[in-house]
Amino acid sequence: MVADANIATSRSRTVTVCDACLTAACCHGTSTCDRYRTSGTTMRTVAELDGLGLESPDHYRTTRRRTVEAGRSKS
Numbered sequence: 001m002v003a004d005a006n007i008a009t010s011r012s013r014t015v016t017v018c019d020a021c022l023t024a025a026c027c028h029g030t031s032t033c034d035r036y037r038t039s040g041t042t043m044r045t046v047a048e049l050d051g052l053g054l055e056s057p058d059h060y061r062t063t064r065r066r067t068v069e070a071g072r073s074k075s
């Protein structure tokens, strides 16, 4: 629904992350943590994730439309 061409560079953009380890990579299944199976997802802004420094910014700065929607846990 969001048609923002500059979304990838917006620090206020919200990213879906794993609520156990707070990384987008885990939420995407790229690099899962120990609690991945029982954890849910939560939203953090790019600025917050930058502050945490838990993972490479590449994991949450890139725009991936198919991972934006929360509530889809079919895999």
Ligand SMILES: [Zn+2]
Binding pocket: 018, 019, 020, 021, 022, 023, 026, 027, 032, 033, 034, 035, 036, 039
């Ligand atoms: Zn995790």
